[in-house]
Amino acid sequence: MTSVYSTTKIDPPWRNEGLLRRLYIDEQLSTKEISNRLDCGVSTVSKWLKRHGIPTRGPGGTDAVCDTLKDGEKLREEYLTKEKSTHELADELDVCAWTVHQYLIKHDIPRRGFGNVGEDNGNYKGGHTDDYGPSYQRQRKKALERDDYECQVCGMTQTQHKQERGEQLHIHHIRPFRKYGVENHEEANRLGNLISLCQQCHSRWEGVPVVPRRD
Template sequence: MPKKIDKEDLLADLRRVYQELDSPPSESQYDEHGQYSVSVIRNRFGKFTEGREAAGIPNPDMRGGNNQIPPEDLLDELQRLGKELEKTPTREEMEEQGAYAENPYRREFGSWSEALLAAGYSYDELNRPSTHVAKRVSVECTVCGKTQQRLQSDLAGKQNVFCSRDCLHTWRSEEFTGDSHPLTDRIEVECEWCGDTLDRKPSVVERRTYHFCCYDCMGEWRSEYRAGEDAPAWEGGGELYRGPNWLKQRKRAVERDNRTCQRCGCTEEDHFEKYGRELSVHHLTPVREFYREAGNEEPDFAEVNALENLVTLCVACHRKIEQLPVTPQFSQS
């Protein structure tokens, strides 16, 4: 029967690995560096973490590493040792003459070179000219003016830089208030029915073709321009549902055609004065043809409302075209 391993020997070996790694060992790390197996630690203490605690080893913090040494202390020690040596300290010199080992620096800053940069040493002072280090530049905080080293890649496209969240919040409270706040941006539009000026969010203006100041104006406008044969659901006139992309494609067609009737040249401004409504957008291949081909299925609205199937017309030309026996042909700009 194998001799049972003494508990104190297990604790001593846990402490040895801890000192060797300079951080609380994980199970995989102890498997690699420990004299015994992780299962032995678990069997004796119930859990590996409880064995580590029994050895007096602090548990890692939420970031996965020992956070006993503040980063400011690590940087102060780098600067102190550099002054003592009158040169940039190497990791070996820190191990031999400094207060800490290399691992806390690697854990906190990612690498020894990054720690040196954070301590204020320049690229030329890294003692390792062949080492690849992300390029940093000196920048000033927009609020307090404090100079700091930042990764050049992090500054791409940024007009303002802040040294802390406090400075960021201070800047936002001063710059993004009242009319300066991005959410207060507004675009002036006119009510389609009464002509009153309205302030609308840019996102609302982009989504909607028509704007109304109240439900009454919207109701009056619909009664005038969305009733009878002008109504989208009008069956007697052959109008069918044109799909969810219709309004967006309609707007694109009007803009493509320079807001002008492609048959007679009537402009949008003249059209409003004469008819009190927007220019019409005509389907060269009628919507009903797509429904007929689709049978019982829903037609492909991407084809129904394709720009090449749409043309901008005035009311008069639209009515004339609808009465023609053949598909009209005219140039589109």
């Protein structure tokens, strides 16, 4: 028994100095982009950057990465006109293929290739079930066991997720799989790089290095 309130399982992410450093310095995200990812105000991000003693660099940053995703027209052009795959776009934009997929849905862009049903189930190519090398399925199971079959952000259980979303919990690579490449799948799929997330938290925490909760 650690807490009465399931919502207090984690501290607000902006209190985590390492996380802010990584987002702001390593990933060169703007305060605005960080605030979007952490679902808080820009002023909160600025305040905590200061509090953590992280030198700020003024407005700007690399919002361009996500502009393509946020802008429905742009994404439509890349996906439909230029016929880039979800996977290719994910590589170019440096996000998870799953995220690209979410934005396609959001902008109501018809998905092609594996059929809408398959894609909506998350079983599309380039998603979280394929292409992660021979060690993935085994490691995926281990990660779920370690995480007690619960989303490590909100605590939703595998059973609830199956009922509400019709699929298993997602296993997210904290450092994106493509940064390792399939030849280094053992390293990419090591337990320390995997985390169980529900669909909703996955989209929200995409690109954010959340770590497994340890009681």
